[in-house]
Amino acid sequence: MSRADLASGQVIRMSLLFRVQHLVLTVLLLILAVTGFSLMYHDNALAQAIIRLEGGVHNRGIVHRIAAVLLMANVAHHLFYMLLSREGKREFQDLIIGRRDIDDFLQSLRYNIGAAAEYPLFGKYGYKEKFQYWGASVGTVLISITGFMLWAEEFSMRLFPKFVLDLALVVHGYQGLLAFVILFFWHLYNVHLHPSVFPMNPSWITGKVSAEWLRREHPLEYEKLKEEGLL
């Protein structure tokens, strides 16, 4: 954190590498969603227009698989970085879901309906961020499994009865839909529509948030940074 940042009350929340990984993830998920849902809802006129735009079903498949491979590479890189680098290890510690997060979640629910007096205090990542993070990571790995089964259909046909492939197709589509629903109703709210960040939490571009925002939304992290003398 530079002096200028501190003077203007800015705190770094996402390092450059994470911002790049996040941007890559964003672009690839959008490509995968557009190419995937246009096939899943091929009866829809818009979907048909999109498929034609992509150059037919064959090319659509190629685009989808290129994006999928890049996404898996992105996730793999992220995994290694989280497990091996100093910054990654620290972030990983912050992201582990513990008993505390479940308690936080339940307490926030109780507070929101008026049954508890105190809203839980979050660290760098509260239950909202952790749910999003693990949902995206585990979801990507799971959807890759069915994706690979469908991609290597000749290999799969050697091993499995047909219903396994039918199942893989159904599951792959619904996994995508589920991921989309979560992104739409969870991520969109938390980083765009939530009154404290509306219209957008800028940290995914600038990497920074205001210290004041951190104090309100992630007070434990704020305290920690203060103790470390970084604020």
Add this chain to the structure above:
Amino acid sequence: MRRYFLAAVVFFLGAGLLPGPAREAGAAISLEKCTLCHGKPEFRKLLVDGHIRELYVTADSLKGSVHEKKACTDCHFDVAEIPHRERPKRVACTHCHFKGNKEGAPQSDNVLAYFDSAHGQAIARGNPKAPLCQDCHGSHGINKAKTADSKVSRFHVAETCGRCHMEIYAQYKTSIHGVMLAKGIGDVPSCPGCHGEHRIFKHTDPQSSVFATKVSEQCSKCHSSIAIMSKFGIDVEPAATYKESFHGVASQFGSRTVANCSSCHGIHDIRPPDDPLSMVNPKNVPATCGKCHPGASANFAVGKMHVDAKKKDSGIIYWTATFFKWLTIGTMLALIVHIFLDMYGRTRRLRGEQ
């Protein structure tokens, strides 16, 4: 021998009756004159290639046909002299059957359609074996397709096509469609049912009704009709599930290499799945899939091929799809509830801070 015979005829008729160049062609030659020669059962011609052309025609030849009231020279209008100095040309039906004709001959665009078709194009290129109108509709015994004994009627047309397309006809006859047709069931398709009547094109021609991307549409004309299929206890589901499958979707978007109905079920040799010769008999399924997906195992053939995830009898696929459907709906509702609770809680917090 023939020369002698013709000479005798000429003698019999007398030189005065021979039509001269200035003489009007057509009307003058009556049926009686034609049958003088053509009315003899042994009147035939031995062709160079050894074939025999029967030239036997009597007053009865046109009887019962649509041209009952026509005279020989109405069609064979180029015959102006007896004996014919030159071999009379093949009859051109378009002499009468054109749009706006005054004869009252039925008029349609079928003639034009024929000229565009594979057969018409072959004729235009000079293929002597390609069929003209009379090769399918018959020469003298022409009847409307609706007449039972017409050469192009529902039950006879396959045989007519089979005169040239022999191997295909043999395959068709033993297929389920051919067998049913032989039993007198008119619902099954004969050749024109899939290929069309006059607009027949090669299956590699995009205009063809059996072009790769159009096959499923062609089969679905009957196989998605409950009215027709219920008569035979056949499920209409496969027509719909194909459209939803990878194969079907790719086909709808113009893929020519993806499997259509006949890639798996056969083309002219379609047989019911319990027939051991059927391409979709469980025993043959691995080989059938293997045409495109080499190495498809016997294991792969187990279970239902045409699966609809929305139907209960699809078993685990239905239950998985249903589970995911409600999981997605449930997640969506839970997230929406969470958003509203969170917003409500936040206003409380803000109030508390002030």
